[in-house]
Amino acid sequence: MQDSIILENVGVRFGELSILSDVNLSIRAGEFIVVLGPNGAGKTTLLKLLLGLIRPSAGKIQVLGRTPRRGNQAIGYVPQHRVIEPETPLRARDLVGFGLDGHRWGIGFPGRSRRETIDRALDEVDTLSLAESPVGLLSGGEQQRLMIAQALLTNPQILLLDEPLANLDLAHQQEAVSLISRICKTRGASTLLVSHDINPLLQVTDRVLFLARSHAAIGAPSEVINNETLSRLYGLPVEVARVADRFFVLGAEL
Amino acid sequence: MFNIFQYGFIQNAFVAGSIVAVVTALLGYFLIVRGLTFAGHALSNVGFAGAAGAVLAGIHPVYGLLLFTVGAGAVISVLGKRIRERDVAVGVVMTFALGLGILFLSLYHGFAESAYSILFGSILGISQSDVVVTAVFSLAIILSLVFLARPLMFSSFDPEIADARGVPVRALDIIFLILVALAISVAMQIVGVLIVFALLVGPAATANRLTPRPARAMGLAILLGWTYTWLGIFLAANTVFPVSFFVASLSFIVYLPVRLLSSRWWRRGLRGGNVRA
Amino acid sequence: MSVLDLLRQEFVRNAFLAGTIIAVVSGIVGYFVILRGQAFAAETLSHVGFAGAAGAALIGINSLVGMSILTVLTAIGMGSLGQRMKGRDVEVGMVLSFMLGLGVLFLSLYTQNATRAVNLLFGSILSVTREDVILTLGSSAVVLITLIVSFRPLLFASLDPVAAEARGVPVQFLSVLFLLVLALTVSQAVEVVGALLVFTLLVVPAASAERFAIRPFSALILSVIISLFSTWAGLLLSLVGHQPASFYIVAFTSLFYILSCLAPRFHVSGRYRELPHPSREV
Numbered sequence: 063m064q065d066s067i068i069l070e071n072v073g074v075r076f077g078e079l080s081i082l083s084d085v086n087l088s089i090r091a092g093e094f095i096v097v098l099g100p101n102g103a104g105k106t107t108l109l110k111l112l113l114g115l116i117r118p119s120a121g122k123i124q125v126l127g128r129t130p131r132r133g134n135q136a137i138g139y140v141p142q143h144r145v146i147e148p149e150t151p152l153r154a155r156d157l158v159g160f161g162l163d164g165h166r167w168g169i170g171f172p173g174r175s176r177r178e179t180i181d182r183a184l185d186e187v188d189t190l191s192l193a194e195s196p197v198g199l200l201s202g203g204e205q206q207r208l209m210i211a212q213a214l215l216t217n218p219q220i221l222l223l224d225e226p227l228a229n230l231d232l233a234h235q236q237e238a239v240s241l242i243s244r245i246c247k248t249r250g251a252s253t254l255l256v257s258h259d260i261n262p263l264l265q266v267t268d269r270v271l272f273l274a275r276s277h278a279a280i281g282a283p284s285e286v287i288n289n290e291t292l293s294r295l296y297g298l299p300v301e302v303a304r305v306a307d308r309f310f311v312l313g314a315e316l
Numbered sequence: 317m318f319n320i321f322q323y324g325f326i327q328n329a330f331v332a333g334s335i336v337a338v339v340t341a342l343l344g345y346f347l348i349v350r351g352l353t354f355a356g357h358a359l360s361n362v363g364f365a366g367a368a369g370a371v372l373a374g375i376h377p378v379y380g381l382l383l384f385t386v387g388a389g390a391v392i393s394v395l396g397k398r399i400r401e402r403d404v405a406v407g408v409v410m411t412f413a414l415g416l417g418i419l420f421l422s423l424y425h426g427f428a429e430s431a432y433s434i435l436f437g438s439i440l441g442i443s444q445s446d447v448v449v450t451a452v453f454s455l456a457i458i459l460s461l462v463f464l465a466r467p468l469m470f471s472s473f474d475p476e477i478a479d480a481r482g483v484p485v486r487a488l489d490i491i492f493l494i495l496v497a498l499a500i501s502v503a504m505q506i507v508g509v510l511i512v513f514a515l516l517v518g519p520a521a522t523a524n525r526l527t528p529r530p531a532r533a534m535g536l537a538i539l540l541g542w543t544y545t546w547l548g549i550f551l552a553a554n555t556v557f558p559v560s561f562f563v564a565s566l567s568f569i570v571y572l573p574v575r576l577l578s579s580r581w582w583r584r585g586l587r588g589g590n591v592r593a
Numbered sequence: 594m595s596v597l598d599l600l601r602q603e604f605v606r607n608a609f610l611a612g613t614i615i616a617v618v619s620g621i622v623g624y625f626v627i628l629r630g631q632a633f634a635a636e637t638l639s640h641v642g643f644a645g646a647a648g649a650a651l652i653g654i655n656s657l658v659g660m661s662i663l664t665v666l667t668a669i670g671m672g673s674l675g676q677r678m679k680g681r682d683v684e685v686g687m688v689l690s691f692m693l694g695l696g697v698l699f700l701s702l703y704t705q706n707a708t709r710a711v712n713l714l715f716g717s718i719l720s721v722t723r724e725d726v727i728l729t730l731g732s733s734a735v736v737l738i739t740l741i742v743s744f745r746p747l748l749f750a751s752l753d754p755v756a757a758e759a760r761g762v763p764v765q766f767l768s769v770l771f772l773l774v775l776a777l778t779v780s781q782a783v784e785v786v787g788a789l790l791v792f793t794l795l796v797v798p799a800a801s802a803e804r805f806a807i808r809p810f811s812a813l814i815l816s817v818i819i820s821l822f823s824t825w826a827g828l829l830l831s832l833v834g835h836q837p838a839s840f841y842i843v844a845f846t847s848l849f850y851i852l853s854c855l856a857p858r859f860h861v862s863g864r865y866r867e868l869p870h871p872s873r874e875v
Binding site: 132134135141150151160164165166196212 | 466467469470474477479480481483529533
């Protein structure tokens, strides 16, 4: 099968600060990847590289066989959650609609097919009943779903999700995980999900990409999250405890 | 009472006022959702310096206004993104321009009178050619807005995703404030630079509290803008008080109850209304 | 007439006295305005001051008294919004434009006097009277004593309201108190630079100082120095050059602000340097 994302010896530097160095990986179509790592390890930078928002200072990147470029419709992007003011004068439907034609010039006329497309996207994330509600009044989890619906409108082959679980409680985390993995499977889209915790995602993830000290390691969860690999990545002794099919990393901040 | 409509200058004021109300209502909507209220206020004050400079140079105030507000709009839009720092930087641009304005006027002979009419507007002074200039500029602004509508909306509500989707977010920041600058320049002769702000923010602020639908909010803002402008000119023509007072007060009087009561309507709008199964 | 002769004139001495008092007070209050992110609120109160002064002219009382009454009332209204004040640009803006409209109404009721309006908007420091100086002194004393008494809790509440609240600092009360202090200060500053230019004395010196110095005390002192220097230099140049003092004051404070933007932020270099980082919110 064709690899949808390929990174070869990729490095990113800002002045003297090295964010990523010598990162090599390839991600197959339809693969579900969880991106882990401490703060500042370059997780968001990696997503921005793929989106073409920043250029690598070294190495080569291929996204669906091409170098990354801004405005790539084949990528659906859900950035980190940010607070939407309660009084934002915008309906859920309008927010999701940006994903369809927000980048096009001109007013654009509301038509039946546009409406149906948006309804389908809302339905896919189980938020059709919220279509006419002001977005600012919805809960964090509901807003998250809308952002996913927005990202799905261009039928992306790659989904990039930046910490979609960060603001959710445990029950909602499980809901979000099953929703995202369902989308990944039914659409066959490669999914990169940035998270601070692997445990809620263990059932659905294919491989784990671990970033620390600007280096990367990729593989099945147990291949990466073990004493040897993490100690090498962090450059200090790290213990991984495995209790009841859950990973706990000791001695390092995740 | 209604025979004021016989006068040419009143007719001119009504026509020019109606056009300006459309432009300011539309731009005001975006000004509010982009969180640029203070920048709008600053730009109107900057206009004073431009107009004063034009008076000194002996040219039509609108040219000075255009030069200063467009320049300041560009400067403000490239200033820092963090709101707290941006407010200060915007304020520095604004006060510096005002300082220049007062310098220009003090160099000019009819100091106070010309300052007064720039600041507070004078509907008596609107000529046929002013109406034409207003119409041409307003048409250009509206056409630009129509062209920019969707990316402008997208980048107003979610600049990060818009950027990833290839919307030129930075360029839109600049273009938008330049459009606001143009609108302030044409609106200034009706209500004066000080109260242009009332026309920019008043109708859109009220409309935004009444509906979460963008298209409806803009339509509502235009209707409110017309109401304030027409009533303002009508009342001013029949009394000794300036238009700017009526426009500012009307928009505040309508806004206040809407603001205080609207949180209840918002809650009801949630999960209610025309939800389709 | 030489500058020295000018300085012996009664009206010049009044101007310098009032200017000095107001520069010091605005320098200090401005520091807190920056800290609390209330620049737009200060700007709005200055327009309220305009309406107050115009109303005072109409009913024939001292303009400082009129300004103080209306700004204090508005400050109480704004303060009762409490923590919800943050991000309330639209509401603040609506008050601002309404107050301008009100000021215009008062003025047009007053004599349709254009000079009066321009003086209110752009300041007329050289027409300050003995009575004004005494009133300014009194109101400054109130402001300074309030600030000295509440200095530490106010600083704490401005920097970290949540922690301050947990430690028992009356954050809500301090927020109203500070707006009252701000109201009085704005009313004074209107006399020197006029309603439209209050920002230049109340916000710009403190904003520049804050970029140069990080310790609260040195930032405060620097802010006072900048506003004092600008006011004195502005007054002197206006006596010599016959242009309005407010123009020179604005020119000086703007210059300081630009310098502060150009200067390296040396105070952070030693301990903590902010590096550009793509994942950090800009």
